[in-house]
Amino acid sequence: MQFIAKNMQTNLSCMIFRNAMNKTLRLFLLMTLLFISPVLRAQQTSFSVIPEPVYLKKGNGSVNIYAVTTIAYPGELKASGELLNEAIRPFTGGLLAVNTSIRPGTNQIRLELDSASVKEKEGYHLLVKDDQILIKGHDQAGVFYGIQSLMQLWSPAAKNVLRLEKGEIRDYPRFNYRGMHLDVGRHMYSVAFLKKFIDLLSVYKFNIFHWHLTEDQGWRIEIKRYPKLQSVSAWRNGTIIGHKKEAPHTFDGQKYGGYYTQDQIREVVRYAASKYVNILPEIEMPGHALAALTAYPQLGCTGGPYQTAQFWGVFDDVFCAGNEEVYQFMEDVLDEVVGLFPYAYVHIGGDECPKLKWKHCAKCQKKIKENGLKDEHELQGYFMKRMEKYLNSKNRKAVGWDEVLEGGVSKNTTIMNWRGEQSGIAAAKEKYEVIMTPENMLYFDYYQSLDKNEPVAAGNYTPLSKVYGYEPIPDSLSPEQAAYIKGVQGGIWTEYMKDEKHLEYMVFPRALALSEIAWSGKKEKNYPWFLEKLRHHRNFLNRMKVNYYPYFDEITSEIKPGTNGNPLLTLKTTLPKAQIRYTLDGSVPNLKSKLYQGPVxxxxxxxxNAGLFVGNKRSGRIFNQAYLQHSGIQKKISLAHAPAGKYNFPAGLLLNGIEGHHRFNDSQWLGFSGKDLEATIDLGALTPVSQIGINVFHYPWQRMWAPKKLSFLVSVDGKEFKEVYTGGNFDLNGINKVRAKFPLVKVRYLKIIGENIGRVPVGGYGEGEKAWLMADEIIIN
Known part of the structure; x- marks a missing residue:
């Protein structure tokens, strides 16, 4: 097929559009017809487009579209013209007359291809003036995106009349690759939902759907040569209940699964193509392979038996890199994959591949020796390079997660840097093409609010503002190096998204924020204006029946040092004209509660407890914050070892009166990777103390282990310390609140020492890796 392209600049033939039209038109028109006046009724005098255009200028006055308005387009734009005409029909009483000669006329909508005046690929020029509405595109995709913007701007003025404010937009994308990932291995979604998802992507000018098709928990693509992938690997015998950190684990015992037939996949590919969305398929290798190994155990190092995973995580059993049958299996699978997906790239995984089984596998060790490899990491590199070369022989290029860099894949492989920005920076400096996908910024399975009523999610905290604030091209890259950053992508991992409604709740509106990162220029970004647009877009999302997250204007807080040793709590909201009212006794605030006018x-x-009030009504959820006063608040504290990774916060958080949540995503927990906690506190003067406490985590399934020993020591002079408490066995799964009482003493200095177990013990999740020691509020009374 000719629809093999790098950057989605493909000119789809009208025939492809016509073939897709009958099946998809109704759903697409429903979407576009809903995207009208409610979006802008409250703001008819302003343009409001998501993602923000490069250039936008509002004119004076408006123009109307009537039943007598004509629509003109050349033959190669017939599909786009028909889509637009059908979208207009309910508001004009019928289809507009069509002029395929595209001669300029009055009271006319014209669609044109003009790569001379619109020089950027996928770019468009939208002009609304006295007697004409003009959309020029550099290519067919550009015209399509111009139509998407046009439909965000119109509103019905009267019966059978549509109105548009006069103005002009010149627009084109910042990045060629504007992607959204979806994992269907953990949980699977219907073809109808996938089409709805693609519709939403196209409205906001995404052009890549990264379809993650295989996992430990299920194989979701029909491979005819290996029928057991459908009959066995596509199914699991149960699913864990609740979050994986909770113990003991319980399972629902319900068989779960399914797969997409090759006919269904072709249907989705055609549908996506009609919306200028390419599909990037992903087949995981050599890790995340348990489902495949369950059907074909000879492909693993031990020969099994294996069982499709019912639990979320990383598993030691992976494809055997020393077994030639594995390479044949993968090549056979890829043969069928490239026959289904015309996109020029195939994602071959490469992430989270434990090497434990390879270390003890005779075949793997033989392969290492035969190929002069240094270790198991280079063995993975050998595996990935073989698969990359095979894809190249099929006229495809490979995409891999950033771990593939450890094995030295060729520069033909595109890198997705999920483990953080630094791996993407390093790859770009080495002249790899990079798609920026840092989990801490762009993974939408993370919590979007710290509200305790949020549904279970993966763990971290990525609110809408954090997503919008992400800049994919770091300042540390030179212009030459920055050119290797080809785009951005949001990640949707579905361990805790059991159904389509939950998925929508997690993804929208964060995906809209990502659309402005991917499409709009850096200088066009403006978060307050984005929120204003988003408040109007809620009407569209409601009518599309998208179960979006509605609390993006909720109250947030910040604690800062105050006077006389007491901190100050600042409350904020992004909702215009809203009042914050609060109580300090735990009661629910109302219109008679105290008005917030400054830090508390x-x-x-x-x-x-605090609430938002607009007029006489409360808006959104109640904000809640408990505060614990004690003698250590705002006192000096130092640490012998710095916290690590995403838990590297200032030591003062241990003495701020706020106890961290069990979700450990609230920036209150300090984490020490393989290191001890050793904190020294200076109370500033001799102070009577009879109780010391601290909160520590014990979540082995998160590699978080309580200290094997915890000691509290006190001192008058900071030189000689006396132990007042020592203990161990903090094995309650979750938060262990350690409180030690002792006879009253007057002291100035305290030491809190927690001994890290060092590494995860044999048999533990993440065996041999550094253990996390997690500490929260130190309480002194």
């Missing part, structure tokens, strides 16, 4: 002094233990 925290000088005693309290529970603060």
């Amino acid at each position: 002094l925290l000088n005693r233990s309290m529970v603060l």
